[in-house]
Amino acid sequence: MDPYAVELLRVSKSYKSYQALFGIDLQIRKGEFFSLLGPSGCGKTTTLRLIAGFEEPSSGEVCIDGKPVAGLPAYRRNVNTVFQSYSLFPHLSIFENVAFGLRRSKVAEHEITRRVGEALAMVQLSEKSRGRTTELSGGQQQRVALARALVNQPAVLLLDEPMAALDSKLRKEMRSELKRLQKSLGITFVLVTHDQEEALTLSDRLAVMNQGRVEQVCEPREVYERPASRFVAEFIGTANFLPVKVLEVSNGRTRVEGEEGQFWVVSRAGFGVGDSAELSLRPERMWLGKESDPLHNSLQGVVSETIFMGPVTRYLVRLANGHLLLTEKQNLEEEAFQTGDSVCVHWDADSGALLPR
Amino acid sequence: MWPSRVIEMREEKPGPIWLRLYALTVYLFLYTPILVLILFSFNKSRRNSSWGGFTTSWYATLWHNESLMRALANSLKVACLATLISTVIGTMAALALSRYQFRGRETVGSLAYLPMMVPEIVMGIALLTFFIKMGIQLSIVSVILAHVAFSVGYVTVTVRTRLAGLAGNLEEAAADLGATPMETFWLVTFPRILPGIMSGALLAFTLSFDDFVITFFTAGIGATTLPLKIYSMLKFGVTPEVNAISTIMLAFTVCLLALWSRLESDPKSLGR
Ligand SMILES: Nc1ncnc2c1ncn2[C@@H]1O[C@H](COP(=O)(O)OP(=O)(O)O)[C@@H](O)[C@H]1O
Ligand SMILES: [Mg+2]
Numbered sequence: 127m128d129p130y131a132v133e134l135l136r137v138s139k140s141y142k143s144y145q146a147l148f149g150i151d152l153q154i155r156k157g158e159f160f161s162l163l164g165p166s167g168c169g170k171t172t173t174l175r176l177i178a179g180f181e182e183p184s185s186g187e188v189c190i191d192g193k194p195v196a197g198l199p200a201y202r203r204n205v206n207t208v209f210q211s212y213s214l215f216p217h218l219s220i221f222e223n224v225a226f227g228l229r230r231s232k233v234a235e236h237e238i239t240r241r242v243g244e245a246l247a248m249v250q251l252s253e254k255s256r257g258r259t260t261e262l263s264g265g266q267q268q269r270v271a272l273a274r275a276l277v278n279q280p281a282v283l284l285l286d287e288p289m290a291a292l293d294s295k296l297r298k299e300m301r302s303e304l305k306r307l308q309k310s311l312g313i314t315f316v317l318v319t320h321d322q323e324e325a326l327t328l329s330d331r332l333a334v335m336n337q338g339r340v341e342q343v344c345e346p347r348e349v350y351e352r353p354a355s356r357f358v359a360e361f362i363g364t365a366n367f368l369p370v371k372v373l374e375v376s377n378g379r380t381r382v383e384g385e386e387g388q389f390w391v392v393s394r395a396g397f398g399v400g401d402s403a404e405l406s407l408r409p410e411r412m413w414l415g416k417e418s419d420p421l422h423n424s425l426q427g428v429v430s431e432t433i434f435m436g437p438v439t440r441y442l443v444r445l446a447n448g449h450l451l452l453t454e455k456q457n458l459e460e461e462a463f464q465t466g467d468s469v470c471v472h473w474d475a476d477s478g479a480l481l482p483r
Numbered sequence: 484m485w486p487s488r489v490i491e492m493r494e495e496k497p498g499p500i501w502l503r504l505y506a507l508t509v510y511l512f513l514y515t516p517i518l519v520l521i522l523f524s525f526n527k528s529r530r531n532s533s534w535g536g537f538t539t540s541w542y543a544t545l546w547h548n549e550s551l552m553r554a555l556a557n558s559l560k561v562a563c564l565a566t567l568i569s570t571v572i573g574t575m576a577a578l579a580l581s582r583y584q585f586r587g588r589e590t591v592g593s594l595a596y597l598p599m600m601v602p603e604i605v606m607g608i609a610l611l612t613f614f615i616k617m618g619i620q621l622s623i624v625s626v627i628l629a630h631v632a633f634s635v636g637y638v639t640v641t642v643r644t645r646l647a648g649l650a651g652n653l654e655e656a657a658a659d660l661g662a663t664p665m666e667t668f669w670l671v672t673f674p675r676i677l678p679g680i681m682s683g684a685l686l687a688f689t690l691s692f693d694d695f696v697i698t699f700f701t702a703g704i705g706a707t708t709l710p711l712k713i714y715s716m717l718k719f720g721v722t723p724e725v726n727a728i729s730t731i732m733l734a735f736t737v738c739l740l741a742l743w744s745r746l747e748s749d750p751k752s753l754g755r
Contacts, residue, residue, distance in 0.1 A: 180655055200658040201667075213656040217674045226670075227660035278660065 129192025131156045131282050131314040132177055137186035139172055146172045148338045149186065154282075154316060155331075159308050161317045163325040164335030165361065170318040171210075173335075174284050177316065179203045191281055201230075205282040206275035210290060212267045214259040220246070220270055221255040227278040245277035248307065265296045276307070282314045289324065301328060322362045326350065334358050350408075352394070352479050359406045359481060366451050368405040369483060372397050379475060385447050389423040390475040397480050404481040409454040411477035414441060414463060415470045422472040427451065429467045443471055517733065524726035531721050541727040551728065554712035557623060561698075561708060562691040565630035570684040572631070573638025574676075580639070581646045595639040598632065606633060607700035614701060621703030629701040630691040637690065638683035645679025682746040689739045693732070 132154040139147040146169045154160045162170045175181045176188055179200035188195050195203060206227070214223050224242045233241070246252050249269035254262070259270060268288060275283055288304075289297045305328055308315045319325050325332045326346040333343045334357075342354035353359035356367060370382035370389070380393045382405060389405065397403055418424045427443035430450065434457075441463060443451045453471055455462075463469055524542075528535025545551060579585075580592050598606065610629045611621075619625055653675065657667040695710040702711060709732065716725050 178655075178659060180658075200655070201661050201663055205659075207656070207659045209652060209656060211652070213652050215653060215656070215671060226657070226662070230661035230666065274660070 133189040135187045137183045140184045157312050158330045159315045161325040161329040161332040168335045169338045178207050206280040207284045208271045208288050210286040212271040224274045245273040249273045285317045366407040370405045372401045391478040392476045394480045402483045404483045406479045409452045412453045412473040418470045425471045521730050524730045541723040554707050554709045558709040562688050565627050565691045566688040569631045569635040569687045573635045574642050576639045577642035595636040598636040603696040607697040611700040623706040625701045634687035637686045641683035642679045645676045685743040
């Protein structure tokens with residue numbers, strides 16, 4: 127089998143007394159757009175620096191292209207980084223910034239001219255090549271940083287929150303440009319971000335990190351629909367959580383019971399009869415009706431607050447036991463509910479997800 | 484919009500009149516003696532007490548004063564060599580202090596400030612004692628060594644400040660692009676700290692060129708520098724020649740300091 131582009135095996139990292147990573151396992155496939163997603167301080171940058179070679183793991187192993195890289199300094203690794211702060215060389219021209227890596231590997235002059243030209247064209251900065259990096263806007267600096275890394279045709283490109291410093295419009299443009307580049311070049315991208323939307327829209331697969339641990343590695347759709355933990359469910363999107371107990375498992379369906387009643391949910395490995403669990407429900411996967419509907423899961427309640435948000439309206443529904451349930455409804459040309467209305471909240475069995483409690 | 488107006492107001496509002504008068508008095512007190520000195524270097528009369536008309540002939544006399552020219556040559560030789568040596572050592576010390584963790588790092592770092600604090604006369608006596616104990620002949624070499632000793636700290640401090648102000652992880656970026664530690668130093672670190680090194684060197688040169696006290700203690704026969712020579716000329720009173728050579732030294736020092744302050748205030752100069 128083809129080796130992984132990057133593989134981390136039980137990697138831990140401590141800085142003096144502070145442990146930043148706890149036994150990280152990651153397999154990043156060749157040519158894949160992979161993201162490390164998590165809140166600030168969870169160890170994403172540290173993970174990236176271990177791959178780049180700026181730090182050595184305290185224990186565990188990092189492999190690039192199937193080969194362990196312990197002790198291999200950063201300048202000998204076939205990976206390139208786009209730094210969070212871009213780190214362009216202010217004393218060099220834009221052309222020389224991009225040519226820096228090629229010159230280090232003694233590429234012939236005419237070849238350098240050609241490849242730097244191509245790289246700058248790729249990021250639409252051809253006409254600026256003689257200028258200074260200090261004269262560029264944030265978005266343009268970002269593009270130079272990208273060209274400077276990609277011109278070396280690395281096996282893996284590491285990107286540390288590359289779009290964090292851009293305004294939101296530019297960020298969206300840059301996002302699609304990144305995706306387009308990655309597709310056309312076929313280079314493995316490892317993107318670090320705390321922006322869930324960015325990770326979901328760009329990645330082939332992603333790892334959700336929390337406090338130095340990997341919580342879940344999967345495809346964007348799965349991480350949203352089948353979060354592995356309450357942390358993941360809350361970090362990506364919004365969710366309601368109902369504490370439940372498993373009553374019955376049959377035919378791929380599981381019946382659970384909570385304070386609010388009994389519900390059907392898609393079975394999930396690791397949950398047996400008698401287990402305590404948490405049922406996670408996305409607001410937009412539930413709908414409101416006037417009467418209860420025996421074909422779906424349903425709950426009675428009273429609308430306690432409505433929040434108009436343009437394309438959708440959010441309803442906070444107070445249940446019989448006093449708990450609040452957040453639901454979302456598209457604003458179509460049908461009746462809307464008012465505060466104080468008695469309603470029934472419905473959802474399908476495959477719209478909920480069981481989480482460990 | 485309005486924050487820029489606030490700044491404008493702060494910049495343009497003049498101080499009260501008494502404050503401006505006070506500042507003027509202080510500056511007059513500080514600079515009048517120097518202005519008088521410059522003025523009397525153009526005095527036709529040999530006496531410093533009366534004005535006898537304008538002349539530049541004293542500057543011409545200086546040029547033909549052989550022992551004075553020898554002293555100038557000595558001063559330049561000492562200043563150049565001391566600057567070269569202290570710049571190299573000081574820069575390396577600054578790099579070591581900001582790059583490596585080692586025992587006693589803090590102590591060594593603060594020791595760099597010591598020559599700036601120690602009274603010059605104490606430093607002079609200490610160096611003299613040291614040279615005698617070590618059996619080092621007092622000569623131009625001992626003067627150079629002494630000047631290195633007091634100027635190296637200034638270079639270290641200046642370069643360290645510059646290193647601390649380096650933005651972002653440029654060195655990691657260079658390594659990431661395949662530059663060996665050597666290449667990283669010469670292609671990235673050095674060009675970035677060059678203004679700091681230059682400014683440290685200028686400071687060292689100025690200090691060495693102007694130094695009297697420490698040189699007085701550590702100079703042997705034939706190692707008379709310009710300040711020492713001027714001092715010996717004073718035995719014949721403050722002559723217009725003394726005024727003239729002092730004026731030249733002053734002009735030279737002011738030029739060096741102006742260059743230095745340009746380096747310090749404009750981080751981009753020479754750093755490109
Ligand atoms: N060089 C270091 N020394 C000590 N602690 C560090 C160092 N680098 C990072 N950390 C700590 O490790 C944790 C993870 O940091 P980092 O990987 O930068 O997080 P993220 O990129 O996810 O925001 C943080 O709590 C941070 O304070
Ligand atoms: Mg980070």
